[in-house]
Amino acid sequence: MCKCLLVLYLQFYNEQEAKKYSQNSRMIEIQTQMSERAVELLSLPEDQPCYLLDVGCGSGLSGDYLSEAGHYWVGVDISTAMLDRNKTVWFLSEVLWFLCQLELITAQAMKAGFTGGMVVDFSNSSKAKKFFLCLFAGVSGVLPKGLGSESTDRGVSNQAQFTAQRSRFRNMKGKSVKKSKDWIMEKKERRRRQGKDVRADTKYTARHRKPRF
Amino acid sequence: MKLLTHNMLTSHVKGVTKGYPLIIKATEVKVNELEFNAQFVSRMIPKLEWNALIQAAEWLGRSQDLPSTLIPNYENDEEFLHKVHRILLEVEVIEGCLQCPESGREFPISKGVPNMLLIEDE
Numbered sequence: 001m002c003k004c005l006l007v008l009y010l011q012f013y014n015e016q017e018a019k020k021y022s023q024n025s026r027m028i029e030i031q032t033q034m035s036e037r038a039v040e041l042l043s044l045p046e047d048q049p050c051y052l053l054d055v056g057c058g059s060g061l062s063g064d065y066l067s068e069a070g071h072y073w074v075g076v077d078i079s080t081a082m083l084d085r086n087k088t089v090w091f092l093s094e095v096l097w098f099l100c101q102l103e104l105i106t107a108q109a110m111k112a113g114f115t116g117g118m119v120v121d122f123s124n125s126s127k128a129k130k131f132f133l134c135l136f137a138g139v140s141g142v143l144p145k146g147l148g149s150e151s152t153d154r155g156v157s158n159q160a161q162f163t164a165q166r167s168r169f170r171n172m173k174g175k176s177v178k179k180s181k182d183w184i185m186e187k188k189e190r191r192r193r194q195g196k197d198v199r200a201d202t203k204y205t206a207r208h209r210k211p212r213f
Numbered sequence: 214m215k216l217l218t219h220n221m222l223t224s225h226v227k228g229v230t231k232g233y234p235l236i237i238k239a240t241e242v243k244v245n246e247l248e249f250n251a252q253f254v255s256r257m258i259p260k261l262e263w264n265a266l267i268q269a270a271e272w273l274g275r276s277q278d279l280p281s282t283l284i285p286n287y288e289n290d291e292e293f294l295h296k297v298h299r300i301l302l303e304v305e306v307i308e309g310c311l312q313c314p315e316s317g318r319e320f321p322i323s324k325g326v327p328n329m330l331l332i333e334d335e
Binding site for chain 1: 218221250253256302
């Protein structure tokens, strides 16, 4: 029986970024949460140590979580800089280069005979949204429900998620271009949510000011 | 690199059909103690290529205790499980290389990490 779960969180780091990456407490927090959720989605038998493969393991932040959970694991990564911090890993070039595109992976996986689909946690929040591609091989798997949503994506879906926010000129990261009107309005909303004192919106809000302002 | 990992590795050089098991040429080997878990060991044994494990142990000069074929009812033999635990999880190759049995291509092991990356043409 072999279960396979891919967590899409890929980035390539050089030496400096690698150090920054593993020491940054926020990154550590995110990585740990992602690992926890990934292990949850694997629905492993309770209290049984398993042998897991962590593809794109990086410096082993996710691996640390796996060890804490009592599992044995092997990590794979293409980036040497990150691997220095970890022992049981090896490189696998083909797999990782190919993992860069969502549609490509899903299509390839289906072609290869895997069943499964996408689980999306917090699909309504552009910030908290996390994609998990769950693939089952050799077992008929029931796709777990995504967190924080009533309607979940079952089966393969290549549709884009539409958020409630309207935002023109989104850049590559899906965030508004800095200093644009949308960005300013979003920031004011954010601060209101934080309970801070924010000026009311008027027709002058986010109006373009002259350079000497 | 633990021998458990080595048991799962194969050479993926282009055109190679018999890339398993990779020949271990170790220059530095360490033994790092790891907590024994009988359940894990006995569940992993049927998943291993036993012959490849014996061969790997031989290459590291540590095959004395292990039988060349699996004994029946190994799950209850604590001593046997301990021996397997040791060779599988505690013995680590820190420096050396893995050699493809067919093509002869060597994959270096550095700081316990094997580098299986191939250049474009291979």
